[in-house]
Amino acid sequence: MLHVSASPHIRDRATTQGIMLHVILALLPVIIASFFIFGLTGPLLFAVSAGSAVIFELLTRSVMKREQTVGDLSAVVTGLLLAASLPANTPLWVLIIGNFVAIVVIKQMFGGLGGNFANPAVTARIVLSVSFAGQISSYTAADKLAGMDLVTSATPLMIAKSGQGAMPSVLDLFLGKHAGSLGETSILALLIGGIFLLVRGIIDIWAPLSFIGTTVLFSVLTGQDPLVHLLSGALILAAFFMVTDYVTTPTSILGKVIFGVGAGLITGLLRVYSAMPEGVSFAILLMNILTPHIERWTAPTTIGGVKHAKK
Amino acid sequence: MIRMNLLGLPRPIHPKDSKNTAAMAIEPINGFSTVTIPLDMQVGPGCESIVKKGDHVNVGQLLGEPKGPWSVPVHSSVSGTVKSISDQILSDGTHAEYVTIESDGLDTPCPDIAPPQVTDKASFLAAIRASGLVGLGGAAFPVHIKLDPPPGKTIDTLIVNAAECEPYLTVDHRICLEGAEDAVEGALAVARWCGIGKVIFGIEDNKKEAAKSLKEAIRELKDHPHMPEGGVEVKVLPTSYPTGAEKVLIRLLNGRVVPEGGLPADVGVIVQNVTTLHFLSRYLKTGMPLIKKAITLDGSAVKKPGNFLVPIGSAIADVIEKAGGTRSEPAKIIMGGPMMGVAVDDISRPILKHNNGILVLDEQDAVLPMESACILCGRCIRACPMRLLPMALDKAARANNPGELQDRHVMNCIECGSCSFVCPAKRYLVQNIRFGKTLVRQAAASRGKGGKS
Numbered sequence: 001m002l003h004v005s006a007s008p009h010i011r012d013r014a015t016t017q018g019i020m021l022h023v024i025l026a027l028l029p030v031i032i033a034s035f036f037i038f039g040l041t042g043p044l045l046f047a048v049s050a051g052s053a054v055i056f057e058l059l060t061r062s063v064m065k066r067e068q069t070v071g072d073l074s075a076v077v078t079g080l081l082l083a084a085s086l087p088a089n090t091p092l093w094v095l096i097i098g099n100f101v102a103i104v105v106i107k108q109m110f111g112g113l114g115g116n117f118a119n120p121a122v123t124a125r126i127v128l129s130v131s132f133a134g135q136i137s138s139y140t141a142a143d144k145l146a147g148m149d150l151v152t153s154a155t156p157l158m159i160a161k162s163g164q165g166a167m168p169s170v171l172d173l174f175l176g177k178h179a180g181s182l183g184e185t186s187i188l189a190l191l192i193g194g195i196f197l198l199v200r201g202i203i204d205i206w207a208p209l210s211f212i213g214t215t216v217l218f219s220v221l222t223g224q225d226p227l228v229h230l231l232s233g234a235l236i237l238a239a240f241f242m243v244t245d246y247v248t249t250p251t252s253i254l255g256k257v258i259f260g261v262g263a264g265l266i267t268g269l270l271r272v273y274s275a276m277p278e279g280v281s282f283a284i285l286l287m288n289i290l291t292p293h294i295e296r297w298t299a300p301t302t303i304g305g306v307k308h309a310k311k
Numbered sequence: 312m313i314r315m316n317l318l319g320l321p322r323p324i325h326p327k328d329s330k331n332t333a334a335m336a337i338e339p340i341n342g343f344s345t346v347t348i349p350l351d352m353q354v355g356p357g358c359e360s361i362v363k364k365g366d367h368v369n370v371g372q373l374l375g376e377p378k379g380p381w382s383v384p385v386h387s388s389v390s391g392t393v394k395s396i397s398d399q400i401l402s403d404g405t406h407a408e409y410v411t412i413e414s415d416g417l418d419t420p421c422p423d424i425a426p427p428q429v430t431d432k433a434s435f436l437a438a439i440r441a442s443g444l445v446g447l448g449g450a451a452f453p454v455h456i457k458l459d460p461p462p463g464k465t466i467d468t469l470i471v472n473a474a475e476c477e478p479y480l481t482v483d484h485r486i487c488l489e490g491a492e493d494a495v496e497g498a499l500a501v502a503r504w505c506g507i508g509k510v511i512f513g514i515e516d517n518k519k520e521a522a523k524s525l526k527e528a529i530r531e532l533k534d535h536p537h538m539p540e541g542g543v544e545v546k547v548l549p550t551s552y553p554t555g556a557e558k559v560l561i562r563l564l565n566g567r568v569v570p571e572g573g574l575p576a577d578v579g580v581i582v583q584n585v586t587t588l589h590f591l592s593r594y595l596k597t598g599m600p601l602i603k604k605a606i607t608l609d610g611s612a613v614k615k616p617g618n619f620l621v622p623i624g625s626a627i628a629d630v631i632e633k634a635g636g637t638r639s640e641p642a643k644i645i646m647g648g649p650m651m652g653v654a655v656d657d658i659s660r661p662i663l664k665h666n667n668g669i670l671v672l673d674e675q676d677a678v679l680p681m682e683s684a685c686i687l688c689g690r691c692i693r694a695c696p697m698r699l700l701p702m703a704l705d706k707a708a709r710a711n712n713p714g715e716l717q718d719r720h721v722m723n724c725i726e727c728g729s730c731s732f733v734c735p736a737k738r739y740l741v742q743n744i745r746f747g748k749t750l751v752r753q754a755a756a757s758r759g760k761g762g763k764s
Binding site: 002003004005006007008009010011012014015016018019069072074111112113114115198199200201204205206246247251252253256299300301302303304305306 | 314315316317318319320324326478558562568569570571572573641642643644645649650651652653654655656657658670672676677678679680683684685686687688689690692696697698699700703719720723726728731732733734735736737739741742745
């Protein structure tokens with residue numbers, strides 16, 4: 001018996017699993033940096049988060065009697081990104097609830113990988129910040145290399161907003177030695193990961209560039225310190241790992257730029273004019289919701305396409 | 312491979328070209344004891360048999376008469392006795408009459424064979440039709456129809472497709488090396504009788520030797536009395552897939568865009584494959600109709616890959632055997648290249664007029680990965696040479712939505728396979744897009760019948 005199938009009969013080597021593995025590798029510098037900034041808590045939170053995401057994915061798929069997809073590694077990515085966007089003193093049970101929201105509610109309830117309209121990690125982050133404001137509103141930081149203990153302190157964006165407290169130096173902002181979420185503080189680590197994703201062809205430059213550019217431009221126009229807005233908060237984390245998410249952002253170049261500009265604008269508005277010091281999560285969620293429409297508006301025109309008479 | 316694409320620009324695919332047989336001359340294989348010749352090997356209706364069981368036939372003798380204006384005749388590729396005429400189901404689900412001939416081993420040529428008398432366009436087209444010629448690049452479109460565009464279309468350029476962008480296949484390459492002069496003369500004949508002022512050969516830069524050979528042949532024929540006034544040139548294009556797809560090749564060579572649902576003739580172009588023109592030139596000199604075809608035999612299960620000239624109607628199994636056999640159990644057989652070729656259901660199927668390659672794959676190469684969910688990565692969009700949204704077409708086809716498919720121009724898809732090739736989720740995009748085209752055709756047909764729209 002011969003195999004018979006439709007053409008083409010050969011396939012490229014790239015796989016969904018391979019792409020997810022690239023994202024995980026790109027997050028490694030961030031995880032390592034979290035150890036130097038927050039101590040063992042950092043890697044521990046990442047591990048618990050990824051582990052619980054995987055378990056929730058396994059359980060949901062088997063309860064729903066659908067084929068097991070945990071091997072695509074997308075749950076690991078979601079778990080890591082959720083941990084990256086939470087403070088280092090987040091209680092483990094809150095983190096686990098967050099992964100339940102991300103994997104079960106946002107991802108699997110909407111059809112699993114590819115079916116979710118919103119970024120699971122970002123949406124879960126928002127659900128947690130609304131539901132457990134008491135548990136995850138304080139940020140800690142310490143320089144573990146210098147043997148310091150974790151202390152609660154204001155994030156640079158909080159300092160900028162309230163005008164109280166000492167702003168870390170630009171170098172400390174870049175290296176990540178300040179209060180903030182687990183995976184957002186070290187710009188250096190994020191840059192290494194982001195450049196890796198760019199060089200390996202996993203992401204392109206449009207969404208990160210337009211997102212960062214718009215946010216920074218907005219801070220300049222509103223009289224803020226652009227360096228603080230660039231180097232602190234979740235801007236760079238989101239630029240490389242969230243506004244580049246395949247499923248919940250547009251596919252066309254123009255669409256990516258619209259998404260980035262929109263998310264940057266909302267981030268700037270929230271950072272400067274709302275009660276909150278940070279607005280990246282809300283900005284991304286709002287733009288996720290707009291994504292199907294952006295896709296429609298920016299769909300490419302086929303070469304030689306002929307308009308069909310409307311029936 | 313995933314490669315850097317900082318600006319997220321459209322990018323054609325580059326499958327491994329696997330041109331393992333590029334250096335192997337076309338070797339004739341003869342001595343087949345039986346051949347089974349289908350009377351339908353073309354786009355459009357085929358032929359009706361005019362021989363019966365027990366008849367003796369010679370090489371080049373007519374076996375079937377055309378059923379309609381698009382049909383081209385079919386000839387015997389051996390001399391011998393007609394053993395049976397049977398109706399068989401083809402791989403694509405259609406039926407055709409098959410004439411099985413037992414060879415007498417003598418290969419006696421038919422006595423009527425003589426070079427055709429060509430005096431004008433009509434007699435030229437009639438001769439082409441009588442030769443049984445169809446597009447040998449793989450499409451099997453009748454050449455006499457293609458060379459005779461509807462009134463009102465002026466053709467100013469003949470494009471000769473020597474791109475051979477399919478991996479593995481090297482017969483067009485070999486024809487350029489071994490028969491460049493005939494290929495050019497074939498193009499000159501078409502230009503002369505069809506009144507076309509310019510000829511462009513399009514070839515990829517992984518076939519530099521072939522391009523050189525074509526250029527030399529053109530130089531040698533520069534004083535040919537029928538050189539078109541616009542000249543004959545060879546344009547070398549960067550190797551990428553699908554350079555050789557008709558619409559893509561026209562765009563690359565002279566920047567013209569064939570409209571959706573249109574033909575190259577709509578933009579003043581006719582495209583012919585280089586092997587088609589090579590045959591045409593030989594036919595004008597000898598009068599021997601299309602009874603043999605050069606094919607590339609390759610693939611992981613083949614012991615000795617190579618290029619072979621085989622009688623049309625010889626069984627794939629016999630060709631493999633005579634060419635040196637297999638090194639492992641054949642698990643999949645493809646007529647044509649791996650990107651657009653057709654998987655055949657049975658190793659005893661005959662070689663057809665338009666076959667340019669037979670790929671015999673082992674179990675490992677035969678099994679394609681299972682598909683998983685679309686992650687909207689956009690790779691298919693960037694790979695699509697027609698700038699379609701393959702993943703959206705796939706979704707609309709699965710949702711049985713002909714309206715959406717039509718709005719997204721499904722009919723402009725050339726089924727090159729680039730989208731399925733790059734998809735990291737291994738989705739069966741082309742397969743579903745083809746199904747989507749059927750949905751659109753059905754919807755149009757039911758509207759035509761006054762059914763509900």
